Amino acid sequence: MPQDNKTFYITTPIYYVNDVPHIGSAYTTIACDCISRYKRLKGFDVCFLTGTDEHGQKIFKSAKEQNKSPQEHCDFIAGKFKELWTLLNITYSRFSRTTSEKHEKIVQEFFKKVLDKGDIYESFYEGLYCEGCEDFKGEKELLEGSLCPIHKLKVQDYKEKNYFFALSKYQDKLTKFLNENPDFIEPPYRKNEVLGWVKEGLKDFPVTRQSVSWGIPAPNDPKQTIYVWFDALIAYLSGLLDENEEPTIKNSIKKYWSSVVHIIGKDILRFHAVYWPCMLMSAGLSLPNKVFGHGFLTKDGEKMGKTTGNIIDPYKLIDEFGCDAVRFFFLREITFGKDGDFTRENFINRINSDLANNLGNLLNRSLNLVIKNFNGTLNMEGKTTGNFLGLKEKFESTIVGFEKHMDNLELKEALDILWQFIDNTNKAFNDKVPWKLIKNNEIEAAKCCLYETLDILRNISILVNPFIPETSLKIYKQLGYDKLDEYKEWGNLGWGNNKNIFSVKEGSLIFPRIDTKSPISN
Numbered sequence: 001m002p003q004d005n006k007t008f009y010i011t012t013p014i015y016y017v018n019d020v021p022h023i024g025s026a027y028t029t030i031a032c033d034c035i036s037r038y039k040r041l042k043g044f045d046v047c048f049l050t051g052t053d054e055h056g057q058k059i060f061k062s063a064k065e066q067n068k069s070p071q072e073h074c075d076f077i078a079g080k081f082k083e084l085w086t087l088l089n090i091t092y093s094r095f096s097r098t099t100s101e102k103h104e105k106i107v108q109e110f111f112k113k114v115l116d117k118g119d120i121y122e123s124f125y126e127g128l129y130c131e132g133c134e135d136f137k138g139e140k141e142l143l144e145g146s147l148c149p150i151h152k153l154k155v156q157d158y159k160e161k162n163y164f165f166a167l168s169k170y171q172d173k174l175t176k177f178l179n180e181n182p183d184f185i186e187p188p189y190r191k192n193e194v195l196g197w198v199k200e201g202l203k204d205f206p207v208t209r210q211s212v213s214w215g216i217p218a219p220n221d222p223k224q225t226i227y228v229w230f231d232a233l234i235a236y237l238s239g240l241l242d243e244n245e246e247p248t249i250k251n252s253i254k255k256y257w258s259s260v261v262h263i264i265g266k267d268i269l270r271f272h273a274v275y276w277p278c279m280l281m282s283a284g285l286s287l288p289n290k291v292f293g294h295g296f297l298t299k300d301g302e303k304m305g306k307t308t309g310n311i312i313d314p315y316k317l318i319d320e321f322g323c324d325a326v327r328f329f330f331l332r333e334i335t336f337g338k339d340g341d342f343t344r345e346n347f348i349n350r351i352n353s354d355l356a357n358n359l360g361n362l363l364n365r366s367l368n369l370v371i372k373n374f375n376g377t378l379n380m381e382g383k384t385t386g387n388f389l390g391l392k393e394k395f396e397s398t399i400v401g402f403e404k405h406m407d408n409l410e411l412k413e414a415l416d417i418l419w420q421f422i423d424n425t426n427k428a429f430n431d432k433v434p435w436k437l438i439k440n441n442e443i444e445a446a447k448c449c450l451y452e453t454l455d456i457l458r459n460i461s462i463l464v465n466p467f468i469p470e471t472s473l474k475i476y477k478q479l480g481y482d483k484l485d486e487y488k489e490w491g492n493l494g495w496g497n498n499k500n501i502f503s504v505k506e507g508s509l510i511f512p513r514i515d516t517k518s519p520i521s522n
């Protein structure tokens with residue numbers, strides 16, 4: 001890891017362990033991994049945090065139904081998350097669990113800070129509570145029969161003595177902050193949603209529960225446990241602690257808290273864009289730089305759900321098509337931020353057209369010509385190729401555009417511009433007909449054509465690394481390089497920015513075409 005470099009802290013949500021991970025969590029985590037890898041390529045010191053939110057009544061009940069202790073249940077599900085992240089080649093730096101001892105200490109310290117500030121007070125709460133959301137519902141939001149619109153569960157009447165967080169105190173401060181930091185919530189259409197909520201007026205909310213035993217005891221009243229959302233958000237701090245480091249908030253924020261990006265699904269925007277900033281203000285801590293709320297996934301145009309059976313099983317999908325194909329599809333197909341749809345047909349078409357055909361063919365055709373006609377070694381002997389393919393300008397604008405999109409978290413747009421360029425390269429390659437040049441003994445011209453193509457592929461293998469890391473390395477190795485240095489490689493991008501010689505290796509196809517008639521298992 002580089003020393004003294006700019007830090008970058010990115011988080012997935014702290015996933016709730018009510019069930020094994022689903023494709024939605026996989027999608028968020030793939031996106032975060034892509035952004036992390038990109039930042040590392042550019043030399044940032046990245047901390048990428050994911051983790052599991054393990055408290056609350058729902059977990060307690062879930063465990064009981066399976067005759068497990070809550071901790072056993074949490075250990076099992078947290079293990080499933082880690083397993084899936086390994087299968088997806090996720091390079092997280094920290095896995096934060098809210099049942100860890102250090103997390104409990106940080107939550108209690110945070111709670112005390114807010115208490116000392118005078119922002120936590122005792123009161124009675126009466127309301128309608130959805131156990132699915134672990135949150136209160138306004139009467140207006142409910143469906144007929146007092147059902148939660150998200151969970152279709154009947155909400156429960158609820159009255160008890162609780163401690164409340166004085167959210168309303170932060171109405172003006174939050175409004176001011178949101179106005180002064182127009183990039184805090186992205187994409188922009190989500191910001192409007194949040195501004196709407198704030199305008200309606202912020203209401204104090206209970207931060208403890210009497211009836212929930214599976215949680216962190218409130219330091220001022222151990223009969224109460226801390227509300228699961230208040231608890232879980234603080235995992236973004238506790239997860240930053242090094243192992244064996246004394247668990248204090250001061251230690252947790254010392255390195256990475258200056259540049260923070262939270263990537264979340266749009267369903268938990270209120271917690272991250274309203275509750276969390278106000279909690280941090282109350283505790284006297286600086287606020288994150290960005291909360292990015294992405295959209296929902298559907299399958300075959302329909303909402304996914306366990307009860308309807310309309311689901312995408314991430315394990316099966318990886319097993320059938322491989323990790324890179326899965327990563328690529330979701331980042332390439334869906335505008336990051338918007339809702340997106342999965343169909344098996346689109347999936348296969350996308351992999352075939354972009355990876356097997358467009359990129360795969362360019363690589364194979366150029367490698368094969370070099371292997372067959374130049375014994376695998378293309379030596380320019382100090383000569384430059386000039387701009388033989390006529391792609392130099394387009395190449396340079398592609399890199400600039402790619403970088404701009406990546407910096408704006410426009411992941412799909414970054415791939416769009418890159419694949420357009422791969423398409424251009426294929427066309428230019430075909431127009432020059434290098435196999436004919438060889439046949440006609442125009443060896444210098446053939447060498448220029450192949451050399452520029454290989455060097456473009458070298459650049460592409462670096463640019464696609466955040467998206468399809470395994471494939472990126474495969475290409476890199478076939479081009480004769482041993483190792484892609486994840487912290488330095490960005491500096492090696494550039495037209496002809498190479499050692500003037502390629503010693504390529506024969507390799508397997510990076511993406512064999514998928515038979516469109518392969519049996520359906522997803």
Ligand SMILES: [Zn+2]
Binds near residue numbers: 130132133134151
């Ligand atoms: Zn609900």
